[in-house]
Amino acid sequence: MSIELEKPLPEDELWSEIRKEIADEYAQPHSTPWIIGFSGGKDSTLVAHLVVEHLLTLPKSERKRQVHVVSNDTLVESPLVIAHLHQSIREIANAANAFSLPITTAITTPDSDSSFWVNLIGRGYPTPNRTFRWCTDRLKIQPTTRYIKSAVDETGKVILLLGVRRSESASRAGTVAKYDNGERLHKHSDLTNCFVFRPIVELTTDDVWEFLATEPCPWGGSHKRLIQLYRDAGGGECPVVTSQSDAPSCGTSSSRFGCWTCTVVEKDKSLAGFVDAGFSEFTPLVDFRDWLVSIRDDPNRRQARRRTGKVTILPNGTYVPGPFTLGARREILDKLISVQDVMKYELVSRDEIERIKKLWAEDAISEANRIN
Numbered sequence: 001m002s003i004e005l006e007k008p009l010p011e012d013e014l015w016s017e018i019r020k021e022i023a024d025e026y027a028q029p030h031s032t033p034w035i036i037g038f039s040g041g042k043d044s045t046l047v048a049h050l051v052v053e054h055l056l057t058l059p060k061s062e063r064k065r066q067v068h069v070v071s072n073d074t075l076v077e078s079p080l081v082i083a084h085l086h087q088s089i090r091e092i093a094n095a096a097n098a099f100s101l102p103i104t105t106a107i108t109t110p111d112s113d114s115s116f117w118v119n120l121i122g123r124g125y126p127t128p129n130r131t132f133r134w135c136t137d138r139l140k141i142q143p144t145t146r147y148i149k150s151a152v153d154e155t156g157k158v159i160l161l162l163g164v165r166r167s168e169s170a171s172r173a174g175t176v177a178k179y180d181n182g183e184r185l186h187k188h189s190d191l192t193n194c195f196v197f198r199p200i201v202e203l204t205t206d207d208v209w210e211f212l213a214t215e216p217c218p219w220g221g222s223h224k225r226l227i228q229l230y231r232d233a234g235g236g237e238c239p240v241v242t243s244q245s246d247a248p249s250c251g252t253s254s255s256r257f258g259c260w261t262c263t264v265v266e267k268d269k270s271l272a273g274f275v276d277a278g279f280s281e282f283t284p285l286v287d288f289r290d291w292l293v294s295i296r297d298d299p300n301r302r303q304a305r306r307r308t309g310k311v312t313i314l315p316n317g318t319y320v321p322g323p324f325t326l327g328a329r330r331e332i333l334d335k336l337i338s339v340q341d342v343m344k345y346e347l348v349s350r351d352e353i354e355r356i357k358k359l360w361a362e363d364a365i366s367e368a369n370r371i372n
Helices: 011-026 042-057 079-098 116-122 135-155 170-178 205-214 224-233 244-249 269-276 280-295 326-343 350-371
Strands: 034-037 067-072 103-108 158-161 185-187 194-197
Touching: 011 042, 034 042, 034 135, 042 067, 042 079, 042 205, 042 224, 067 079, 067 135, 079 103, 079 224, 079 280, 103 135, 116 135, 116 326, 116 350, 135 158, 205 224, 224 269, 269 280, 280 326, 326 350
Parallel strands: 034 067, 034 158, 067 103, 158 194
Antiparallel strands: 185 194
């Protein structure tokens, strides 16, 4: 069963149908767990709201399906956004405990060897851009994928609930249409035994905001903190990404919450929005991010050869420089630590710095061997 909207449903009927879909899918005669991809933004918050709300209507005997609320921390998230995400996860976990709801919360992070700073400063990867966006897979897809695969290994199958909506953008509409099969669930494009459920796919942005502004939050309080976050940033969230087909939604020209280091966009409008809204303490982050953009293609800061030792020239004759030089990497780390000292907020961990310096030593030895 799935919602077919050949013509728009009246507002009350639309919400009734969405709630019925969630209730019917949860009541199916199997124990396949749900995993909610929770970014902390408006759409994933709405999905979590509707699921928690439904669980609260059920007697304990009918709360048989385990629900995982899973977020991802890239470790370079905008400070205000990640603070909101962690607080939301804590509130959901507290409510689950208080009301005996079958909910598990988790926040995934990149492997210690795959973090943004280890790749950028340690290995010298140039800052990501539209043609070389190495960050999405390492920081977002892989951590969440590991969690989902672990759940599949344990239970045999999972259902992933995503807050995707057809009206988000033309590219999102195309992605949604690609998997429309007339059924409520469809197979995940990359993950075996993972099925995707999109309960709010037909809602508009106005629908989402009106609901969040008027409905009490089922895990306590209200959604006012989230609404204020959007007002201050003037943007939207980077969603939970579980496949390469979702990647274009991360790092678009629109104003989105995401990594404060994001250089895929020309200008980080959300972080600048926080500064304009009165959070001037984040100005050093904006300045550092803009500096990273400015040095990306500086030939004096890039090696001639790729990390493989090869010189790369494209078929059209374009020369592609290698990673940042060791001198440039030291310069970036020094500036990053200076910003960290000013902000009194950890931007790069001691473990990352230790791994970075080990990579520098390995690169220095490799270069010496190549010359000799």
